[in-house]
Amino acid sequence: MTLEKEYKTILLAFTVLFIAVGISAAAQDKVAYSDYVNPLVGTDSEFSFSTGNTYPAIAVPHGLNFWTPVTNPDQLNGWCYNYDDHKLCGFKQTHQPSPWINDYARFAIMPVVGDLAVRTEERASWFSHKAETARPYYYSAYLADHDVTAELTPTHRAAQFRFTFPKSDKSYVLLDAFPQGSYVKIMPEKRTIIGFCRNNNGGVPDNFHNYFIAVFDKDFEDVATWSDWNVNKGSKEEKGNHVGAVVQFKTEKGEQVNVKIASSFISHEQAKLNMQREVGSDDFDTTREKAKAIWERDLGRIEVKGGTQAQYENFYTAFYRTLLFPRDFTEINVDGEQVHYSPYNGKILPGPMCTDNGFWDTFRAAFPLNALMFPSVNAEFMQGLANTYKESGWLPEWASPGHRACMIGSNSASIIADSYLKGIRGYDIETLYEGLLKNSENAGPLHSVGRLGVEHYNKLGYVPCDVGVNENVARTLEYSYDDYTIWKLAQELDRPQEEIDRFAERAQYYRNVFDKSTNFMRGKNKDGTWSTPFVPEKWGGDFTEGCAWHYTWSVFQDPQGLIDLMGGKQEFVDKLDAVFTTPPKYDCSYYGFPIHEIVEMIVMDMGQYAHGNQPIQHMVYLYNYAGQPWKAQKWVREVMNKLYLPTPDGLCGDEDNGQTSAWYVFSALGFYPVCPGSGEYVLGAPLFKEATLHLENGNTFTIRAPENSKDNLYIRSARLNGSDYTKTYFRHADILKGGVAEFKMTDKPYKNWGTDPQDAPYSMSREK
Template sequence: MIKYILQCVFVLLLISCGKQEGTSRDKKPVGDLVDLVNPLMGTDSEFKLSNGNTYPAIATPWGMNFWTPMTNNMGDGWTYKYDDYKIRGIKQTHQPSPWINDYAAFSLMATTGELKFQEDERASWFSHKAETVKPHHYSVYLADYDVVAEVTPTERAAQFKFTFPESEESYIILDAFFKGSMVKIIPEERKIIGYCRNNSGGVPDNFHNYFVAEFDKDFEVHHTWSDGWELAKNSLDSEGEHVGAIIGFKTKKGEAVHVKVASSFISHEQAQINLSREIGKDTFEQTKEKAKQAWENELGRIVVEDDNQDNLETFYSSLYRVLLFPRKFYEFDKDNKVVHYSPYNGKVLPGYMFTDNGFWDTFRAVFPFFNMMYPELNGKIMEGLANTYKESGWLPEWASPGHRDCMIGSNSAPIIADAFLKGVKNMDTELLLEAMLKNATQLEGRPVNSVGRAGLDYYNDLGYVPYNVGIHENAARTLEYAYADFTIAKMAEKLGKTEIAEKYFKQSMNYKNLFDPSTNLMRGKNKEGDFQSPFNPLKWGDAFTEGNSLHYTWSVFHDIDG
C-alpha cells in the first residue's frame, strides 16, 4: 500500500507552482477536497500480477486505527478486492502492505433472520452501486440482510451505524479473530469488551489490542463462540484461539442501531478513555463531520489548479494515501499525557511512537515531502525514532508494529539527516546520530536482517557487499549504504563533528566500486574483485532490489556528476 504513485504528487505540485500569471482562478477545485479522493483507487488487486495492493482505508490522517470492509478471508493480506462480490464484515485494520499483512484486527457485521456467524456463512452480497466510499465515511448495503452498514472514524475510535429492516431476528456480530482473543458481553451497560492478539510478527509476548464497543439498544440475545466456531448460546464471555460475541434484538423498519468503538494497545481502561475523549456524546453525523474536517485540513495544505477533473482526483487520491502512514502508535492517558505501548519491549512508556512504514519505500520522496509540508508532524516522528532506538537498541527500517524483516538499506539515516538539515525542531540529534553510527559500525545483535546493515563487515572492509557471499540484493545494498554514509557525513558536518564527517564523506564514494566502465553501469562484484558474470542489465532483482542495473545505476543521489 505504501508503494503508491507519490510521483504524481510532485509532478502536479510543480505544475501548480508554475502557473502563469493571469491564469483563470476558476480552475481551483470546486467543493470539498475530500470529495476528490477515491479510496477504491488501487483496490483492483491481483496477487500474481502485483497490481493494486491497496484497500479502502476509512481513517483520519495518520490515525492509530483504520477501518475497511472485508471481502476476503480473515488473515488474507488482500482483504478487499474490487471484483469480489461479498462482504464478511468491517474490520479495524493496521495493515500497511499486503505482504507485511495485518495485526490487531477485529470486525463488526450485521445480519438478520436465521443466525449466521461463521465467516463464510455470514458474508453478504453487495454492489458498488450501493456502496459509498470516502476517507471519512463508508456505507454499504448488505443485500442478504437488507441492512445498511456505515462507519466513520476518529484517530483511535469509530462510530458504526447499522440501519435494519423490520425483523424479529437482528444481530450484530463482533469477531475478535484468530491467534488469541477474548470477548465479554455486559448487557446492563450495553457493552462488549475484549481483546485481540492477531499479528504477523514484530510484537512482544504481551501484545494485546483491547477494545470496547458501546451500543444504544438493549440486548435481547447474547451469545459467544469459542474455538472451532462452537456457539455458546446465552453466554457472556469467551476466551481462546478465536472467539467472538453476538448480540441480538428485534428491529423496526429503518431502525438505526449505533455502536461506538475504541481500542488501545495499553489496557481496557485506556480504550474507554480513548472512546470518551474522541467520541463521547457525539452523534454519528458529528463524528463524520469531524473526520471530514480532519481530511480537509491536511489535504488543503496543497491546492492544485487544473481544469482536468481526472488530474485533480488522481492528485488528491494519491495525497490521501501519503497521509495515512506512518501510523500514530501513541495514546493520551487520563492526564492527557502522550504515552505509548512499546512494540519493541512491551512496556508502556512516555512519548511518541509511529509505526507501519518501510523506509526503503519512503525515504526518497515521502519524508522529504513531510519536511516541506508537515514539519511539525515529522518532528514527532523523529522523537518516535529516538524512542525506538532507546527501546530496542536499533533504528527501524520496516516497522509493523515492531521490527520486521523486509526490504534492504539503511534508510533511517537519510530520513533523520534530511529532517535535521531542513530544520525540523526538537530532535534529539546526539542520540539519533549515535543510532545512525551504530547501524554503520555494528553487525551483531540486530533483531532482524533488515535492521542495521546486512553485509556490513564486507562493506566496511572491501567497500562493497559482494555478489558471491550469499547476501541477496548486494549491489542495491552497497549503493544505499553509500548514500546513507553521505547523509551521516552531512549531519555530522553540521554538528561540527569533523572527523566523523570526513570518514563518511569518503565512505560515501563506495558506490564507485560497483561502476563497471566497460558497460557504464552498476554491476554486482564478487568478493575476489571481479564483476559478476554473465551480466544482463535488464535482469530484475538478483543483485538489485525490485529493479535492475538500468534503474540502480542512477541511485547515486549524492554525487550526480560522478
C-alpha cells in the same frame, strides 16, 4: 504542535476549521478536497499483479486505527478487499501498511439478519459498488442479503458505526476477534462488549494485545459467544484461539442501531478513555463532520487549480495516501500525557511512538513531502524513532508494529538527516545520531535492521556477491547514499573531522560497483573481479526487486559522478533513453517465476522503466543533471498521464506507505526530491495551471503555469519572485520563504532553458 494537540483542536473547533480551509469555489466547483479522494483506487489487485495493493482506508491522517470493508473470507490474508469481489463479510479494524507485510491487531464487526451465521463466508452479503460510498472520512454499503445499510466513520483511536435494519426479530451485530488468541465479554446492562485480539505477523513482545470496547445505543434481546465458529447461545464471555460475540435486537423497518468502538494497545481502561475523549456524546453525523474537517485541513494545505476532474481526483487521492502512514502509535493517558505501548519491549512508556513504515520506500518522497508540508508532525515522528532506538537498541527500517525482516538498507539515515538539515527541531537528535553511527558499523538481529554485510562494505568499499549476502549491489548503493546523508548531518552537528571524512569517503563507494565496460552497476566478487555472466535484465540476486537497468541510477547524491563514470553527458543521456527503448525482457531465474513487479513493468509498454517499484522512480529527473531538462519534462508528464488513473486499477504497482503517491504529488507540483538531504527539489514540469502550498510557517509558495495543457508540457522560461530563473531545481529554503514561481509553457521541447552546467541540481562531485 503535536498530533494529539492538532486532533483536540479539531474536536473543539471543527466547524471553524472546515470553513477556514477556504475551498476555491470558482476553480473547484465547491467540491471538498476530501470528496475528490477515491479510497477504492488501487484495490483491484492480487498477489500476481498489483494495481496499487491498497484497501479503502477509512481513517484520519496517521490514525492509530483504520477501518476497512472486507471482501476476502480468508481472515488472515493481506488482500482483504478486492474491487472485483461481490460480497462483504465484515468491517475490520486494520493496521496493515502493505499486504506483503500483512496486518496485526485486527477485529471485525458485521450486521446480519435472519438465521444466525458467524463464519465469514456464511455471514457475507452481496453488495454493489453502485450502492457503496467510500470517502476517507466515511464508508457505507448496502448489504443486500441482510437488507442492512452499514455506515462507518473514524476518529484517531475510535470509530462510529450506524446500521439501518429491516423489521426483524433476528437482527444481529457480530464482533469477530479473529484467530491467534482473543477474548470477548458481553455486558448487557451496559450495552457493551469488551475484549482483545492478539493476531500479528511477528515483531511484537509476548504481552501484545489490542484491547477494544464497543458500546451500543440499544438494549440487547439476547447474546451469544463463539469459539472456533462453535456458537454458545446465552454465553457472555469467551476466551480462546478465535472467539467472537453476538448481540441480538428486535428492529423495526428503518431502525438504526449505533455502535461506538474504540481500542488501545495499553488496556481496556485506556480504550474506554480513548472513546470518551474522541467520541464522547457525539452522534454519528457529528463524528463524520469532524473527520471530514480533519481531512479538509490537511488536504487543503496544497490547493491546485486549472486541471481536469481526473487530475484533481488523482492528486487528492495521492495526497490522502501519503497522509495515512506512518501510524501514530501514541495514546493519551488519564493525566493528558503522551504514552505508548512499546512494540519492542512490551512496556508502557512516555512520549510518542510511530510505526507502520518501510523506509526503503518512503525515504524517497513520502518523508520529504511530510517534512515540507507538515514539519511539526515530522518532528514528532523523529522523536518516535528516537524512542524506538532507546527501547530496542536499533533504529527501525521496516516496523509493523515492531521490527520486521523486510527489504534492505539503513534508510533511517536519510529521513533523519533530511529532517534535521531542513531545520526541523523538537526531537532528540543526539540519540538518533547515535543510532546512525551504530547502524554504520553493525548488522542487526534481523537482515533489515542495521547493515547486513557491513563488515565487507566498510573494509572493501562494497558488499561482494560471493560472501553469502544477497542483493549486494543494491545494499552497496543504498549504504553509500545513506553515508552521504550521515556526512551532511555530521557536518551540521559539528562532529569530529575524522568522522566527517569517513562518511564522505563512503558516500563515494557507489563507484566500486560501477562497471565501465557495460555502463551498469554490477556484482563484484570479494577478490575484485566482476561476477559473470552478467545479464542486465536479471532481477534479484545482486539487486532488490529490480535489475541493473533500475539500480544503476541509485546514485542520488552524485549524478554528476555517475555521468563522469559513463563517459560524459551524452553517454549518460543515451543510457537514460535506452531505459525506455530497450524491450522489457527479463530474467526471473532468481525468483523462479515472474514476480508481480516484473509483470507490472512488462505490461506498461515503457521498455525497462518499472515505475511500479520504487528504485527507478527518480530516474526521469536525472536528465536535468545532463543538460536536457526537456526530456525530464516529457517523461514526468508521460508517467503521470499513463500510470496514474483515479480508478480501482489506476496505479501501476505497489502503493507502499504513500511513496508511489508522493511521487505523483510532487511531480504534479513540478518538482521532486531526487536527493533527500541535499536541500533541493529537481524540476520536472507542473501539471496544473496553479498550485499553492500553504506552509506551516504561515507563508505560501505558489507555482503558476497558466498556459499549461495536455500539449503544453515543456518549459520555455521561468521566473521566481519576479526574477528570471534558469535553475532546474528549487531550494527547500527558498520555498519556505514563500513566493511565486511562474512558468511559460510550450508544446515543443525548448532546448535553451536550464541547460547551462550551473543550472544543474546538486551533485556531491560538484560540491566545493
